[in-house]
Amino acid sequence: MAARNLTPNLDPLLVEAIREAVAESGESEKVAVPVLAWLNELSRGGTELSNKAERKRHFDLIKRKLSRRYDGDDA
Amino acid sequence: MKLEFRGWKSRGLRSPDMEIDLCPDGRTAPRVTLIQMPNGTGKTTTKTCMQAALTGEAMQWSEEQVAALASSTGGLQSGEFELRLGFDDRPLTFTMNFDFLTNTVSYGTTFNRGRNDKYAPPPALRRFLNPHFTRLLVFDGELPGALLDSTKTDAQEAMDAFFQLYLLDDLSAAVGDMWHEATKNVTAKQQKGEARRRNEVVQISNKLEGLQRVEQKIHKRLVVLDASLASIREEIGARLDLTEQLRGDKEELVGELGQADLRLERAQQSLLAGIREPALLNSTFLLELVELRDNLERLKLPETTSRQFFEELAEEDVCICDREMTPAARSAVEARAETFLAHDVVGKLNVLKHAVKVIVEREVDSTLEGRAQEVRETIHARDGLKSAQEALIATLAAQGDVRLGELQAEQIKQKKEQMGLAVTRDELVRKPTTEERERARKGQLGDHDCIALCELSLKRAKHNLAEISDTLRLKHQTETLQAILARAKELARERLTEHVIEEMNTNLDVLLAGHNIRVAGVGSSLLLDQQAGASLGQTLALGYSFLTTLFGRGQHEFPFIVDAPVTALDTRVSREVGRLIPKVCHQFVAFILDRERPGFVDSLAHSSNNDIQYLTAFEDSPRNKELIDLLPEAGVVRTRNGIVVAGLDYFNKVDFHEDNSSNSI
Numbered sequence: 002m003a004a005r006n007l008t009p010n011l012d013p014l015l016v017e018a019i020r021e022a023v024a025e026s027g028e029s030e031k032v033a034v035p036v037l038a039w040l041n042e043l044s045r046g047g048t049e050l051s052n053k054a055e056r057k058r059h060f061d062l063i064k065r066k067l068s069r070r071y072d073g074d075d076a
Numbered sequence: 077m078k079l080e081f082r083g084w085k086s087r088g089l090r091s092p093d094m095e096i097d098l099c100p101d102g103r104t105a106p107r108v109t110l111i112q113m114p115n116g117t118g119k120t121t122t123k124t125c126m127q128a129a130l131t132g133e134a135m136q137w138s139e140e141q142v143a144a145l146a147s148s149t150g151g152l153q154s155g156e157f158e159l160r161l162g163f164d165d166r167p168l169t170f171t172m173n174f175d176f177l178t179n180t181v182s183y184g185t186t187f188n189r190g191r192n193d194k195y196a197p198p199p200a201l202r203r204f205l206n207p208h209f210t211r212l213l214v215f216d217g218e219l220p221g222a223l224l225d226s227t228k229t230d231a232q233e234a235m236d237a238f239f240q241l242y243l244l245d246d247l248s249a250a251v252g253d254m255w256h257e258a259t260k261n262v263t264a265k266q267q268k269g270e271a272r273r274r275n276e277v278v279q280i281s282n283k284l285e286g287l288q289r290v291e292q293k294i295h296k297r298l299v300v301l302d303a304s305l306a307s308i309r310e311e312i313g314a315r316l317d318l319t320e321q322l323r324g325d326k327e328e329l330v331g332e333l334g335q336a337d338l339r340l341e342r343a344q345q346s347l348l349a350g351i352r353e354p355a356l357l358n359s360t361f362l363l364e365l366v367e368l369r370d371n372l373e374r375l376k377l378p379e380t381t382s383r384q385f386f387e388e389l390a391e392e393d394v395c396i397c398d399r400e401m402t403p404a405a406r407s408a409v410e411a412r413a414e415t416f417l418a419h420d421v422v423g424k425l426n427v428l429k430h431a432v433k434v435i436v437e438r439e440v441d442s443t444l445e446g447r448a449q450e451v452r453e454t455i456h457a458r459d460g461l462k463s464a465q466e467a468l469i470a471t472l473a474a475q476g477d478v479r480l481g482e483l484q485a486e487q488i489k490q491k492k493e494q495m496g497l498a499v500t501r502d503e504l505v506r507k508p509t510t511e512e513r514e515r516a517r518k519g520q521l522g523d524h525d526c527i528a529l530c531e532l533s534l535k536r537a538k539h540n541l542a543e544i545s546d547t548l549r550l551k552h553q554t555e556t557l558q559a560i561l562a563r564a565k566e567l568a569r570e571r572l573t574e575h576v577i578e579e580m581n582t583n584l585d586v587l588l589a590g591h592n593i594r595v596a597g598v599g600s601s602l603l604l605d606q607q608a609g610a611s612l613g614q615t616l617a618l619g620y621s622f623l624t625t626l627f628g629r630g631q632h633e634f635p636f637i638v639d640a641p642v643t644a645l646d647t648r649v650s651r652e653v654g655r656l657i658p659k660v661c662h663q664f665v666a667f668i669l670d671r672e673r674p675g676f677v678d679s680l681a682h683s684s685n686n687d688i689q690y691l692t693a694f695e696d697s698p699r700n701k702e703l704i705d706l707l708p709e710a711g712v713v714r715t716r717n718g719i720v721v722a723g724l725d726y727f728n729k730v731d732f733h734e735d736n737s738s739n740s741i
Contacts, residue, residue, distance in 0.1 A: 010203045011240070012629070017571065019560070019564040022567055023560055036561075043246075050246055050250045056250050063553075064553050067553045069549055
């Protein structure tokens with residue numbers, strides 16, 4: 002059974018580009034998932050960037066996957 | 077996915093009321109529809125409404141934008157624009173209702189026989205219905221040429237619009253906004269501020285650890301000193317016991333010392349108890365209390381608990397003053413009860429009054445001074461006894477008990493050390509005052525050796541550090557995400573461009589067979605391999621081809637609605653463009669002027685195998701009398717102020733008499 006396409010509204014080449022950009026950044030490949038989900042929602046009109054609560058929710062999902070370390074951080 | 081324009085209808089707008097049916101026989105729209113319209117017939121209004129109907133953007137229009145579309149002939153308070161589409165061969169209609177009283181626009185959507193009173197395109201279509209993209213569906217005839225104009229960026233923008241790469245920029249900007257929003261009240265956002273706050277935490281932590289170490293050290297030393305002093309006291313006692321004569325004196329002194337300590341403790345407790353009653357400490361307090369009491373209501377009882385008392389009293393045979401309760405007395409009790417009853421809070425006041433009364437009766441406590449004096453005297457007496465004990469020890473030492481002298485010296489030394497350490501320790505472990513706590517909270521403490529204050533300062537410093545650490549972490553994450561999005565856009569552009577060029581060149585091999593024209597790249601514009609060899613017509617054809625190749629990715633088919641497609645071209649080039657257009661798109665709808673007909677119309681008809689519809693539209697007004705006089709008997713649709721005529725004969729017959737010299741190439 003073929004895997005379900007989670008980003009039907011995005012061009013496959015754009016999806017590929019995002020995955021590659023994430024890999025180049027040194028971040029976990031898991032970062033691409035919430036980024037693509039957000040873009041797909043924007044693309045299909047399921048969410049608007051002007052909706053502050055929605056954009057915070059999407060950004061929070063991405064932050065969970067992004068590295069928490071920063072220069073000088075000893076946490 | 078296939079999108080098709082099936083027609084539109086406008087009423088009460090700046091353009092003449094008009095209904096354009098692109099599917100007159102009810103089937104799918106012909107490959108080409110030409111709508112011949114003179115200037116001033118409202119093409120701009122129609123295009124604006126088409127864009128807005130597709131995107132839903134009119135909901136965000138300002139009142140001025142809405143008002144600008146109102147009918148110039150005046151009097152109408154409402155207007156309507158309806159755009160009919162075919163989406164995968166199913167009817168889809170967007171309706172815009174204009175309210176020119178409030179200058180607002182509301183939407184309606186009909187799809188699959190379902191009616192929605194809002195802008196609600198099918199989800200599969202929604203991704204394309206944004207202003208970036210629809211500009212590529214409804215456009216001026218200049219756009220295809222501009223795609224190859226190196227001074228313009230239309231080709232790149234078309235790519236970005238189709239593949240929604242602008243979403244990456246929008247998302248990046250939104251993330252940036254969130255960062256600013258989250259940190260607008262944060263005082264430090266840079267690494268430098270973080271280093272300073274981190275240093276502050278380290279410094280306070282070090283100081284706290286130092287103070288805690290000192291306190292532990294003092295505590296241990298005090299334990300040792302307590303034991304040592306107890307041992308010294310014991311040994312001194314033992315040595316005094318050795319002398320028969322002094323033993324009695326010593327025991328007497330020890331007993332008296334014990335009594336003195338007890339008396340001192342009692343005197344101190346008594347003094348403290350007095351201090352806790354300020355009215356006894358100072359007559360000013362007492363006077364104020366008496367004044368307060370006198371100002372309170374007199375002779376009142378709480379109503380809820382006391383009314384019953386008066387009612388029952390009135391029923392008694394004898395009053396509480398032992399007099400007979402006559403009818404007159406009974407009436408008096410009942411009548412006057414009200415004057416003694418008050419709100420329940422009076423019960424509390426009565427308690428307060430009673431307490432003041434008790435205090436007043438005790439008078440200003442002269443014994444307080446006496447109690448203080450007693451403490452002083454007791455201390456004096458105890459110290460005297462201690463001196464006597466020391467004198468006793470000195471006597472013995474003078475009689476040759478060297479050890480006793482040493483013990484006494486050691487005792488004095490250790491007691492001195494004990495006292496000094498106790499003072500230091502008291503400062504270390506004391507409770508901060510309210511004022512100090514407030515200053516610690518604000519980070520305004522001066523020098524101190526108080527552990528509790530240090531802990532408060534550390535808590536504040538850690539909070540500040542956490543705040544900036546969170547801020548810096550958020551900054552890092554924001555910048556990382558923005559970098560990913562920017563890089564993704566670069567990569568996507570590269571990949572998509574490669575793909576589009578490859579497909580486009582394959583199409584061009586058929587479309588412009590024998591012309592040897594190929595696309596080399598897409599920068600800001602399309603770049604040709606042999607740019608010098610492309611005619612203006614070929615350039616326009618390339619532009620259309622680029623758009624159709626773009627739209628063709630994912631097997632999508634979109635229509636083109638073009639205003640003045642060949643107005644800037646001469647007949648020869650118009651003919652070439654007309655020949656090519658039907659080959660690159662499934663539906664081509666053009667608003668043309670009469671002067672665009674030569675060459676263009678014939679070649680379009682030929683190239684589309686006559687799958688072409690001819691319409692002529694203009695305002696029903698006296699200035700168009702000549703056009704109205706020529707109207708055929710059939711194929712005419714008249715509205716309040718507009719006329720639409722179907723058919724090639726009329727289409728070819730009309731002359732708008734407009735000056736076209738400035739536009740001709």
